[in-house]
Amino acid sequence: MVVKTDRVFGNYLNGRWKEKDQSPIESINPSNTKEIVGYVQNSKAEDVEEAVEAAETASRPWRKLTGAERGSYLFKAANILEERLDDIAETLAREMGKTLPESKGETARGVAILRYYAGEGMRADGDVIPSTDSKALMFSKRVPLGVVGVITPWNFPVAIPVWKIAPALIYGNTVVFKPATEAAVTAAKVVECFADAGLPDGVINFVTGSGRVIGDALVGHEKVHGLTFTGSEQTGRQIGRTAAERGAKYQLEMGGKNPVIIAEDADLALAVEATISGAFRSTGQKCTATSRVIVAEEVLQPFQKLLVAKTKEITIGNAIDDGIWMGPSASEAQLKTVLDYIEIGKQEGADVLCGGERMTGGNFTEGYFVEPTIFSNVKSDMRIAQEEIFGPVIALIVAKDLEDALAIANDSRYGLSASIFTTNIQKMLTFIEDMDAGLVRVNAESAGVELQAPFGGMKSSSSHSREQGQAAKEFYTSIKTVFVKGQ
Known part of the structure; x- marks a missing residue:
């Protein structure tokens, strides 16, 4: 009807x-x-x-x-x-x-x-x-x-x-x-x-x-x-x-291809919560949404495990229903773009840790719903790590140390927003100084800026x-x- x-x-x-x-x-x-x-x-x-x-x-x-x-x-x-x-x-x-x-x-x-x-x-x-x-x-x-x-x-x-x-x-x-x-x-x-x-x-x-x-x-x-x-x-x-x-x-x-850096001394519970919010709120349809998650190799496994577990708890459905955390893609064209990039990620050799499919059947039959998707084993030169997807898709990239993480984070034509999770003041200061983005946030998700503060990007953003x-x-x-x- x-x-x-x-x-x-x-x-x-x-x-x-x-x-x-x-x-x-x-x-x-x-x-x-x-x-x-x-x-x-x-x-x-x-x-x-x-x-x-x-x-x-x-x-x-x-x-x-x-x-x-x-x-x-x-x-x-x-x-x-x-x-x-x-x-x-x-x-x-x-x-x-x-x-x-x-x-x-x-x-x-x-x-x-x-x-x-x-x-x-x-x-x-x-x-x-x-x-x-x-x-x-x-x-x-x-x-x-x-x-x-x-x-x-x-x-x-x-x-x-x-x-x-x-x-x-x-x-x-x-x-x-x-x-x-x-x-x-x-x-x-x-x-x-x-x-x-x-x-x-x-x-x-x-x-x-x-x-x-x-x-x-x-x-x-x-x-x-x-x-x-x-x-x-x-x-x-x-x-x-x-x-x-x-x-x-x-x-x-x-637009942007916004990174979050997870340092080895990060509060992992806080980092996971903020990563999920930054990546999947609004179905990832924010120019400041988190799309690259650059993780210190020492904490990759515990961070990855907790990230997947929390992502699977997300409630998805009609945007006006009570208790729904994530709604649909905004249009059929946007849904197709997201699904196309998920296929590109698979073809490039990245591994799907969770998600990766359109949601169908039941209450999803008449909507443009896609599962929140996490890729691992992503290389910085892959398309899913370089091109804006504008959907609930994140790419996990491993870094050896902060210097390596910043090099990966800056390896993008975009420079809109970025964040880091660390308890080390020197790492915070290094990130603030060396990150090529118009908005940098420490121990907070990449998405969001207060209305009284200047907002805008660097590079092609x-x-x-x-x-x-x-x-x-x-x-x-x-x-x-x-x-x-x-x-």
């Missing part, structure tokens, strides 16, 4: 929700593919044009508001999002397959991000600079870019849009937001919170549809002065090239800019230097 919904979400353009007669795109529940969560617009390039024109028209009056005035809208949006937390979290769980507790946590984080950036409207936006002219005043001030294009992935359909949109708005920009189609119903409900907070017409605009159509039109539009993107490396690089060719500012976050915290100001504004001399 197919469970349908009548809810069709339009584009939000110039302060109005607009639906078109064109065939909408259905959003499928990956826990139960017989359920349709909702429908969104299959938009065209002309819809992007309308959105950008609305954003540009709204840009000048919006930037003329004080930071406190702009912040008041974000406070209202935060309160509305908080009031609707349960509904939005359930939609997230049904649409993307993230478990309900995780979905509630992500939505609550969205509330906190909005409140954080609302407060940014009252912070300093420049510096007084000494002038060589004693009769002059010289200072700098931050000014908005103008229209900012926001392109987000499906794995964090509340948190990532909010942590991009909130700073864009508070620093005086207007926004055109294009979410991933797989999670666009959740994104629409987030946009409803901004709309119902009473933002002026055109300040935030929302367009759904194909990345090839909508994304390309947004990235190439001459009136879009800033582009912020989280997603695949291939798409990010194309966005960067297009933006650079026309002189637009861009910010790219593009990023365009080397940073999101979140006050670091976001660097991207969403330009510096204007002012020189004033009296008569």
Whole structure:
């Protein structure tokens, strides 16, 4: 039996929700593919044009508001999002397959991000600079870019849009937001919170549809002065090239192949718990998820034994059911990618310690479920140790000592996050200094960063800019230097 919904979400353009007669795109529940969560617009390039024109028209009056005035809208949006937390979290769980507790946590984080950036409207936006002219005043001030294009992935359909949109708005920009189609119903409900907070017409605009159509039109539009993107490396690089060719500012976050190092003096119980959480929470569908576990050979056997035992205790099922620890892959395409990489690992000669199969039958029949999978005897040059899988698959790699472990950890084109488990202060300091990653964590899982801290990667993980915290100001504004001399 197919469970349908009548809810069709339009584009939000110039302060109005607009639906078109064109065939909408259905959003499928990956826990139960017989359920349709909702429908969104299959938009065209002309819809992007309308959105950008609305954003540009709204840009000048919006930037003329004080930071406190702009912040008041974000406070209202935060309160509305908080009031609707349960509904939005359930939609997230049904649409993307993230478990309900995780979905509630992500939505609550969205509330906190909005409140954080609302407060940014009252912070300093420049510096007084000494002038060589004693009769002059010289200072700098931050000014908005103008229209900012926001392109987000499906794995964090509340948190990532909010942590991009909130700073864009508070620093005086207007926004055109294009979410991933797989999670666009959740994104629409987030946009409803901004709309119902009473933002002026055109300040935030929302367009759904194909990345090839909508994304390309947004990235190439001459009136879009800033582009912020989280997603695949291939798409990010194309966005960067297009933006650079026309002189637009861009910010790219593009994934990782994140290691955790287990030193011989590690607290193994703590290390196993954090490794499982980092690797398998959200079904491994985090850019900061643990995918390589580099273990000192002295503790390989006890660590491996405990890791497998704890992994087999994971409860898997429908994301909205009570007691479920891990949900499905977010889509059929993502499931296929994960299963393909599991086969690649087997063909490369790695050993499957546990998992390695799609889950079928019973409650798994209509969903995209895959077993959490652990490979051993993995070499650093294998594809499963080098390429981002974005699923619940980890590769165990043996290291002789910390120097060897760091060499293996840095043997990657990516440099997003990394962690180490050790009780030795010198090893901690060496890891912090020598690990080539934008986020390094000690005795904590590789996944996760606090909203007030800068977030971003090194090497091919990023365009080397940073999101979140006050670091976001660097991207969403330009510096204007002012020189004033009296008569």
